[in-house]
Amino acid sequence: MLPGISTLAAPAPDLSAANTGFMLICSALVMLMTPALAFFYGGMVRVKSTLNMLMMSFISLGIVTVLWVLYGFSVAFGTDIGSVVGWSGEYVGLSGIGLTELWDGYTIPVYVFAVFQLMFAIITPALISGALADRVKFSAWALFVALWATVVYFPVAHWVWGAGGWLFEMGVIDFAGGTAVHVNAGAAALGVLWVIGRRVGFGKDPMRPHSLPLVMLGAGLLWFGWFGFNAGSWLGNDDGVGAVMFVNTQVATAAAMLAWLAYEKIRHGAFTTLGAASGAVAGLVAITPAGGSCSPLGAIAIGAIAGVLCAMAVGLKFRFGYDDSLDVIGVHLVGGVAGSLLVGLFATGGVQSDAKGLFYGGGLEQLGKQAVGVFSVLAYSLVVSALLALVLDRVMGMRVDEETEVSGIDQAEHAETAYDFSGAGGGAAARRGVPAPDAPAASVPHKAAPGTGRSTAQDPAAQDTAVQDTAAQNKKVDA
Known part of the structure; x- marks a missing residue:
């Protein structure tokens, strides 16, 4: 620095009431997505498994919330340790955070950032449950959620989003969770399936959804909540990036639903409500990592590509013999991989960052970074999830017995049934x-x-x- 010349530090940002309120609303929207997922999954299973499916999502609200307060937030977003995990003593128990202390570089309190990220941590293990419908002990599932959040989700969240995380520092773009949420959950589902095996009667007995209206309700609530999931991930509303993400979320979801239905009509001869719901979710998954880096036209392309790829992928379970009950692998893993990689093609360099994809003159550099992010998270989650399931299976058994599975897991695990019409009727x-x-x-x-x-x-x-x-x-x- 030349003598006599000094620089002034940039003024610290002030707390923004508008951004704080916006992020609290977004947090509530993301929280709503877990009950929405429960309805979506609950309608897709048979009557005898409805309550169990609902509870497999709802229990995540309890377990992950407590773990996040105790140590999860510190592991995911604390001071970096070796680019692998974080840790900050003041985040343990959320006990050392000032009332108006701001998240570094932003205009929202640390508490608001913590609760927003909590909702992501809650829904991610809940996503896994759809692959395991009808056959997992509830106690084993609850313990799996606790262990998986601790050794898989919290560290991966640090890799992708934490300051100092190795994927974050590499420049991998994941706006709202394509790798950390969807690839992570889809790979975990595949790992657990290797251990617990297929349902009784898989490939032989019809296992149709018992309530398609419930599925559509869940899909609609997911679509609604996803605006908070995606637009809120910019942590503010000052520069228009969140608005672009909001638009791209709507556009990609619509394109994916149409693409899935078109594929379904050509391949199977009908436009189904289940296809519409699944296509919409596929679009939401794919745009999650990419929507902050592409244009609305790019979002249409990403949604359409994901809609077709995911529609094709859901049939792979019959070809390869793995029983992904509710197509978590076909929709979330495939959709998450597709959306994350397509950043390397459709990033314009003019939204969230200056990184450009192949179609905008950026070459293959960003695509390579995206591939490293996708396949490292996939491999880690796949292996560790399988090991966790194997240990739990050996120690306490992951599956209910065959008689319980055939007769219905709801009564055995929860002592209830979803629909009780014993008092209905009247007259002669x-x-x-x-x-x-x-x-x-x-x-x-x-x-x-x-x-x-x-x-x-x-x-x-x-x-x-x-x-x-x-x-x-x-x-x-x-x-």
Whole structure:
């Protein structure tokens, strides 16, 4: 520095009430995504597993919240140690944080940043549960969530987003969780599946969703909450980047849904509601890492590519024999990989950073960085998740017994059923002890579904037939 010349330090940012309020709303939206995921998954399973599926998501709200306060935030976002994990004593128990202390470089309090990132930590292990439907002990699952969050999610979050994390320092772009959330969860699902195996009757018995309206409700709430997930990840609303991400989230999701439906119509001859819901989620997954670096036109391309790739990928489980119950691998792993890699093609260099993808004159450099990020997280999560599941399986058993799986995990694990119509009905039919016409199959005698050997309580088509038979019987009794 030349003599007599001094520089002034940039003034410290002041707390912004607007950005703080915005981030609190975004945090609440991301929290809503975990119950939304529970509805989405809950509608996709059979009736006998509905409550278990809901609980596998809801328990993450409890376990991960406590762990995050105790040490998770410190591991993920504390002072860097070897570019692998973080640790800061004042973050342990969130006990040493000042009321208005700001997150470094931003205008929001540390508390707000911590709670926003908490919601990401909650939903990530919940995503894994969809691959394991119908067959995992709830106690084993709860312990798995605690262990997996500790040794997989918290360190990976530091790699990707923490100051000093090795992927962060390398320049890997992950705006809101393509690697840290979706690739991480999808790879973990595959690792656990290797250990616990397939459901009884996989590939033989029909395992159709019991409530497509519930699936669509969950998908709609996920779409709504994802605006907080993505736009909020810029941690403020001062420069327009969050607004671009908001637009790209909507655009890519719409394009992916249309692409999935088009593929489905060509391949299978129908536009299904399940396809629309799955396509939308595939688009949300793919744009999550990429939406802060691409234009809306790029978002259309990313969504369309992800919609087709994920629609193709969900059928791989039948070809390769792994029982990914609700297509976590096909949607979240494949969608997360696709969206993260496509940053290396569609990054414009004019939104969140000056990094450019191949299509904008940046060459292959960014694509190479994205590939390192994707496959390092994939490999780590896959291996460690499989080892955790193997240890738990040896120590306490990960799966329920076959009889419980066939009869229904809800009653065995939770002592409840999702739908209780025992008090429904009335009139002459009820007084004579005849089931009411609108009662579901659970309240009528269970007959074997033709050609399946499965009871009407397990087969939606047979349930409809049983209800119609009972209605005809009621008419005779009343006559």
